[in-house]
Amino acid sequence: MDMGTAEGITSLLRAEETFSACLARIDSIILKPMLQAEPYDQKGKENFKLLLLLNDRFHALWDVTEDHHRALWQKFSTSTSFHIQDIYIIWKADLFLKHYIQYFTTFSNCVVVQSFDQAAKNKSEAWKHHKTALKQFLTDGIQETSVSLALHTILQKPIREHVQQYSLILTRLSEATGKQCPERDLITSAIKEYAKLQSFISQVLDEASLTKALWKSLGHKLTDALCLPERKLLEDSKNLPIFASTGRSDQVLLFNDALVLVQGSSFQSFDLKVLWVDATCGEKPAPELYSLRIITPEDTFFLSTKEPQIRAVWRWKLSQAVRQALNGKRDFPLWSKAGEGNEPPICRCFKHIFQMEGRLKNAAYEGEWCWGKPHGKGTLKWPDGRNHVGDFKEGLEHGFGICLIPRMSEDRFDCYKCHWFEGKMRGYGICEYGNEMVYKGYFKDDLRQGFGILEGTSAEHPFKYTGQWENDKKNGYGVWDNKNRGERYIGMWQDDHRHGEGIVVTQSGVCYQRTFHADKMVGSGILLLEDDSIYEGSFTEDLLFVGKGKLTFANGFTLEGTFSNKSGQGLQTQGVLNTSSDQLGDRMIKVQLGLNKFPVETRWRGIYDQFLGFVHSGCKEETEESFTGFHVQTSKELRKSQEYLCCQRGAEDVPGKMEDILEELVQHRELELLQCYLQKVLNSSLHPLGKLLKTLTLAFQATYSGTGANRHLLSMAQEEVKHYAKKIWEFYQGLLHLALEQKGHPLAEMEDAETSNLNAYGMILPLILPCFYPELFMLYMLYHEKEDDLYCQGIVDLSLFSDLKLLEFLDVQKHLWPLKDLTLTNNQRRSLIKDKCFLSATECLQKIITTVDPREKLEVLQKTYEEIESTVSRVVGKDYKLPMDDLLPLFMYVVSRASIQHLGAEIHLIRDLMNPTNEGGMYDFLLTALESCYEHIQKNIKLHHRETWQSSRDSRRL
Structure with a gap:
């Protein structure tokens, strides 16, 4: 250790000894007496808590000083050689900086809320006795200063001067250390940090004084509402002139956590975490002004000035304040080059409660934001229990989301797991209603629209509807299962009523075909009985013959005439009985329902329309999930609670993105590759063709399984399966055409009807038949x-x-x-x-x-x-x-x-x-x-x- 280094260590040791003694005197003469009596008023109690925190910070600072002094003294007294590790303020610089920053931050908070003024009014006898001791700490020329000012000076000046002394000692130590010494860089780095600390102390004290002066200049009403210990004034429009648009304010105040517009005795406060500064706005309040557009979740306004330099300063200070508020900490020092050029992020995460009138009034949104609007993942909650978790775009629900809506006068919720478009449900969704009903299907503008399945799970009224929806009602072709009655209705609907041609199949094997009008049977129909008898005519819902009709028995006999059923008298008829045997048994069994009433092209249009809409949109990625259901990339947290309509989730060897799917279509056009490719994609619910097949499978099972396993429906089922193959091949051709068009490849020639049918039979039917085989073969066996x-x-x-x-x-x-x-x-x-x-x-x-x-x-x-x-x-x-x-x-x-x-x-x-x-x-x-x-x-x-x-x-x- 050379002479210069030894002198530096000795100076540091003396400085730490002197500083520690000073802190001890401050503690015994000032802090302990000041904190002996707790005020009784609420404001005094709050200030007292702040002084207690300052006392804790003071003792933490004292402790590290004592530790440093002891380590230096022990080393100095037992050894003649020193290492950098022996000097805590160098190798433990972060610890020292932390305690000094915490102390002066708390001290500035005390200044802002005038804690020292309150302490000076303390009437404690112990405090009165020690007030005279304050003069021992004051320099000449200010002996007659006030007690509050004396407290302010004593609790910061010695500590601030000691930091300056650290910098001087470290500078001398650096000069005494050889240039080639590897420890010199560590000393130089520490010098820079303590220089920053001095700047920080100066800035934080100046900031506190300016903030204190502001609160004194404002009225008590504004001060009580706005004053917080941690809130510091960064800029005031009275110092740097700027004004808000449309005469919103007399004064603009920028704090470290909020932008405040003051007008008279009222104010508007905007949290910096959800405040955006747009300096590139095209519109201006007036041509001669230089403006900044300020965007918040509920308001947008301009800050304007006549000087471009003033606008630039406000923009910079606003941007840096927003950035620091988002980071949750101030820069070190407060205003330095360290923060220059770092703009606050446009996209952020934060929580905000909406106050203004509108659909979001009193709702709390927590999640991602962009330019003042919810954008990305987030949660929206209303006080009445409504909440929405999912994707947002420009302030509206957009993408996948889960929405809970409480039911009136019930302790239950309707749960919507759906895709949303510009704030409304659109595309595929699952809705679990509080009345024990579940809907899985498609929506448009918050209404059930397209293909969907509604199932009632209550024990009293179990049912299931599979079919077309329009404007939230059953409309078009659909299948209704009445599980209590053991009946299935297959046919047309209008406004939630059976309306048009329909077939009813019962568990007992009886089935009939009839025309319905608003749920009531009209006209004549055909009734097929369990014993293979056939009745053609009019009959009641209880299957009683009424009016004119013809009954053909299983042995071929016929009874034609007028039928009636009177209570207690059974079936009565007036007509002609023909006993000639025509051997009609086989023909009667072969009677098939629905062929002429429901052309296969008109069934399940809702399923095909969803696919066509997806293809016509260009298979855009943003519409993919709303068609296929919930995508594999949907967050795991949401997927855990979801059921899927014909979606098998797992490790599927199929591209996840639509652009990859279209690319594969082009690559597998050759016949030898196409068969394997189609087999793979048809087994995947993540591929549009696979999704289509699985939805058709659900529709087929809903029609022909269980109660629908009736031999008189075989022809309907068989022609449906053939039609499915044709449609899937047709849609494959449509996807291929779109893929070639998007890739800029020559378009394939359109197939004629005969070639298309052959490909459907030869290529598609063998691949899809396993999906329908159990129900279809059962019908063949019964037939x-x-x-x-x-x-x-x-x-x-x-x-x-x-x-x-x-x-x-x-x-x-x-x-x-x-x-x-x-x-x-x-x-x-x-x-x-x-x-x-x-x-x-x-x-x-x-x-x-x-x-x-x-x-x-x-x-x-x-x-x-x-x-x-x-x-x-x-x-x-x-x-x-x-x-x-x-x-x-x-x-x-x-x-x-x-x-x-x-x-x-x-x-x-x-x-x-x-x-x-x-x-x-x-x-x-x-x-x-x-x-x-x-x-x-x-x-x-x-x-x-x-x-x-x-x-x-x-x-x-x-």
Whole structure:
């Protein structure tokens, strides 16, 4: 340690010793007596709390000084070498700065609210006794000063001078340290920080004095309303002339937390955290003025001046004050180059309670702001319990949001989880009403509009409506489930009433088609009863025949005339009974409802319109969520509470953004890529096509599952599935056209109707059929139930035959039997035939029930045929092409041994839904062969079986 360094350390040690003694005297002579008595008035108590805080800050400062003095003395007395770590004011500079800043901040607060003036009036005996001691701390020339001024001087001057002494000692220490010393930079840095501290102390004391003078100049009413210890005056229009537009104020005051416009004895205060300064405004109150536009959540006004320099100063001070208010701390020092050029952010987060009249009056908004308006994520709460959490844009709810609205006179809420557009619900949403109803569907202008599902979950009135909405009412095509009555209505609606053509299906199997007018049945209709009887005419809601009608019984008899039902007398009629048997049983079962009344193109327009609207908008990203539902990027906190209408959330391998989706469409145009791509996107609810499919699936299930599983609705369901495939292909083409257009690629040529239908059958139908298969196949099974019962009985009868007897019975040529080794015993031959005879073909045909795709079912038929032909080729020892006369008996054998349940339903599903390109080809031929086998088994097997056994019995008798 050189001589210069030693002198610096010695000076620091003496300074800390002297300063610590000074603080001890201030504590014993000033602070302790001053704080012995607590005032009784409210204002005095508030000032007393502030003085107590100042006392705490004082002792914290004293403690670090004592720690520093002890460390220096211990090191100085035991060692001749010093390190930078031994000087706390250097390596613990942050700690010292913090305590000095806290002390002078609190001291300035005391000055602002005149705490020292109040303390000087303290009538405590202990305080009176020590007042004379104040003179010991005062310099010559101001011995006769007031007590309040003496307190002000004593509690800040020694401490301020000590900071100056720190700077002098550190400067000398730096000069004594060699330039190459690595510790010199630390000393230089500390010198800069203590220089900033001196500036801070000067500025904060000046600021406090100016603020105190302001409160004295204003009336008591304004001072009481505005004066706060932490509030400091930054600028006054009386010092730097500026005025508010439209004569709003006599005085403009800029504080560290608010901008205040004073007019007479009243004022307006604007929180700086939600205040924006626009210096680029085009409009001005007057051409000769230089203005700043001030934007707040509830008001916009101008501050104007005639001097551009004054405008520039006000703009800078306003911007820096806003920035510091948002940061929650003042600059260090208060006014320095450190804050220059740092503009406050345009977008901020803050809480504000609206006061002015309007829809937001008394509402509290907490969240993101931009230019004085809620913009981004936020929460809006009203005193009556309403609140909205979600996205905002330019002051309005816009994007996804959750809104709670209390119900009148009920301790319940309506919860809306919806998409919003310019303050109103638009797009997809889920609404959980307080009356135990839930709506999942689309909105427009706060009203249910488009496709939606409304379900009542209360035990008293459970129901479900799936269909079209207009102006918040059921309008158009829809399905209503009355779960109490066990009924389903399928048909047209108008203003929440069944209106137009409709079908009613009951759990018991009874169904009818009728015209409705405002929920009342009008005109005649058709009623299909459980016993397969058909009534055509007029009937009541209780299904009682009235008026003219025709009843056709299951046996083909008809009763035509006038029907009536009188209480206690049962059904009465006057008419003609026709007992001629027309064998109408099959025709009656085949009666199908709804085909002519509800053209498939008119059903579920609400679903298609949503998709078309999305495509016509250009598939813009801002409209994507309102169509697809809640996007995967919706915040996790909101998603936790959400249910999704046909949305499966998870790790889906599909692009999340619309621009990526359109890009993939262009990249997968080739046929070999398109099939896999469509399969992937149709399984994703995040893709528009996948969303469309899942919504159609919901509509289909709502119509044809449960109560709707009625054989008389099969044709409606089957044509709907075909139409879905056409629409999805059509919409795929529309998306592709849009993608090519946006990418600037050559547009694809529009397909003709025939090509479009072929692509729908060949490309789309196999991919979407699994979604509808359970309900659709159930309808096929019910439709062909009687035929399949006959077929099953035929299979049971044929199972009684041994393999040899069955081959012989079916007239299969013996040279085609898979048995040549005649040396085997009879038992061995039977065993061989049972285990090996066309077993591979039988097992192959059984796979027809393992797939839902008609094309794959046809492939199973072809493989079965190939297995039969392969087996025969092995038997005859050469390639053998089966002629029709040989194929049908062998195919009959395989079908009988495969024992496929509901084979009639399988056959008709394949026939109805297979690709038209397969008509007339090999697949069509094999399907026709299967149909022949099926019909032969159900109609002729019993007769042949009986004749065979009768001939055998006669032969034995002879």
